[in-house]
Amino acid sequence: MENINWSELSFGYMKTDYNVRCYYRDGKWGELEVSSSELINLHMASTCLHYGQESFEGLKVFKGKDGKARVFRMDENAKRMQSSCRGIMMPELPVEKFEEAVRKVVKLNERFIPPYESGASLYVRPLLIGLGAQVGVRPATEYLFIVFVTPVGPYFKDGFKPTPVVILRGYDRAAPLGTGTYKVGGNYAASLAAGEKAHELGYSAVLYLDAKEKKYVDECGPANFFGIKDNKYITPKSTSILPSITNKSLMQLAEDMGMTVERRQIPEDELATFEEAAECGTAAVVTPIERIDDIDENKSYVFSKDGKPGPVCEKLYHKLRAIQYGDEPDQYGWVTILS
Numbered sequence: 001m002e003n004i005n006w007s008e009l010s011f012g013y014m015k016t017d018y019n020v021r022c023y024y025r026d027g028k029w030g031e032l033e034v035s036s037s038e039l040i041n042l043h044m045a046s047t048c049l050h051y052g053q054e055s056f057e058g059l060k061v062f063k064g065k066d067g068k069a070r071v072f073r074m075d076e077n078a079k080r081m082q083s084s085c086r087g088i089m090m091p092e093l094p095v096e097k098f099e100e101a102v103r104k105v106v107k108l109n110e111r112f113i114p115p116y117e118s119g120a121s122l123y124v125r126p127l128l129i130g131l132g133a134q135v136g137v138r139p140a141t142e143y144l145f146i147v148f149v150t151p152v153g154p155y156f157k158d159g160f161k162p163t164p165v166v167i168l169r170g171y172d173r174a175a176p177l178g179t180g181t182y183k184v185g186g187n188y189a190a191s192l193a194a195g196e197k198a199h200e201l202g203y204s205a206v207l208y209l210d211a212k213e214k215k216y217v218d219e220c221g222p223a224n225f226f227g228i229k230d231n232k233y234i235t236p237k238s239t240s241i242l243p244s245i246t247n248k249s250l251m252q253l254a255e256d257m258g259m260t261v262e263r264r265q266i267p268e269d270e271l272a273t274f275e276e277a278a279e280c281g282t283a284a285v286v287t288p289i290e291r292i293d294d295i296d297e298n299k300s301y302v303f304s305k306d307g308k309p310g311p312v313c314e315k316l317y318h319k320l321r322a323i324q325y326g327d328e329p330d331q332y333g334w335v336t337i338l339s
Contacts, residue, residue: 006118009153011283016149018108020101023131024091024143032101034108040144045133047140053130054185055084058282061106061122061149061338063113064326069338071124072282072324074102076245081128084182089139090128097145098126099336105147106338112151116325123152123283155222155283160317162290162304163204165220165279167268168194169296172211173221173240180240187242191221205279207292209268211240217266223281225266226250227274228312232260234274246280246320249334253319259312268294271301276310286317 004014021033047053057077062070078098085092102124106113114120126147132140154160171194174180174187194206198221207225208218217236219225224244226235233254235247251261271277277289288309291302303310309317322328323335 004114004151006114006120006151007153009114009120009151011123011152011155012150014112014150016109016112016151018105019146019148020105020108021147022093022097022101022145024145025141029091029093029097029145032097032104034104038148040146043131043133045135047130047132047134051130051134051137052184052186053088053090053140053143055081055088055090055128055183056185057081057124057126057183059102059124059126060152060282060324061113061124062325063116065116066326067116068326069106069110069113069122070324070326070335071102071106071338073245073249073334074099074336076248077126080183080243080245081126084184085128087179087182088184090130090143093128093145101126101145101147103338105149109149110339112149114151120151120153122149124149155281155285155287160286160288160309162288162307162309164202164290165205165207165292166198166201166203167207167209167292167294167296168197169209169214169294170194171197171206171208173208173218174211176210176212176239178240180238181242183242195221201295203293204287210238215267217268217271220279220284223279223284223287226278226280227266227271228276228310229274231258232262233312234262234264234266236266237263238265244281246282246285249320249332250280250286250316252332253316254312257315257319274301274303276313277301277303278313286313286320288313 078095082092113122130140132142205220210216219241224247279287290304
C-alpha cells in the first residue's frame, strides 16, 4: 500500500479496494455482492439520471486507541435512508441489510482506516439509485444500493476552528414541504450555486433562511445549525431541513450536561443574542461559527472575537469525539465496534 499522509488528507475521494452492492429486481432485494470496480453500468434512461431517484448517506469509522474500528449510529443512517426512499418512491432497504453492507465494506477495506489521533477517519458512503429505464415520470422498477469507502480529513480545512458564514437571501435550499427533509442529491445540487458564491466571497458556507418568509434560520448548506445562550442549546425546527444524526446526538449530550434543549423557530434577529453558534453534521462534526454576515441587510453577528471556539462548542465537540473514538464509555449505545 502506498504511504498515506493521514494528517494531510482532504475531504475528498481516494480509491480503495472494494465496494459492496445489492440490486432490487422483481420486487425484492437480492444478496450483497462485492466489487473491485469503481464504475456502475447504467441505462441512459435510468430514473436516477432524469428524475432524481437517488438518495445517499454518510457515516464515519474511527480507529480507537485500542486499535478497534468503530462506526457511529449506523442504524440511524439506515432509518434516514428509508425515510428518503419513502419520500421519492424508492423501495426501502432493510436496516439489517444496510448494516451488513457497512460491516462488510469496512472489513474489506480495513487497511484504509486512518490511525487513532491522525485527525482522519474512514468515510462510508451508501448510495441508492433508480436504474430502471423510464421516459415518463414514474418510479423505476430496478434499483441499486452501493456502499463505498474513502479515507478523509476534516470537511472544513481548518478543522475545529471558527469559520465565517454568510446569509444569501437570493437563494433557497429547499421548499417547506419539498424534499428538504430527505437526503437526496437534488437538495445538494440546489445548494451548489450559493455555496460557490459564498466561497468566492471568502465564507466557508451559506446559512439559509426559511424559503417561505426569509425570516427564520433554516440550516447551513452541508450541515445543521445550533446556537448557545443562557445555558440553552437552540436548533431550528423546520419542515425543510435534514434531520441531522449529529445534531440529535449533540442535543442528548447538551441535555446531559445540564443544558435546556430547544428545537424551535429561530428568528434571524435572535442571532444577535447567541453567545456561540456552530454547524454540525457527519462531515462537519461540530464546526464553530466565527460570525454570520447578512450582506443584503448589512448586518454581522459575531460569536468569536478571538478566533477560538466557545466553551460549550468545545465541550460538546470533545465529548462527541471521545464517544466516537472509544475514549469514553458509550452509555447511549451509539457506537458499533466493527473489528
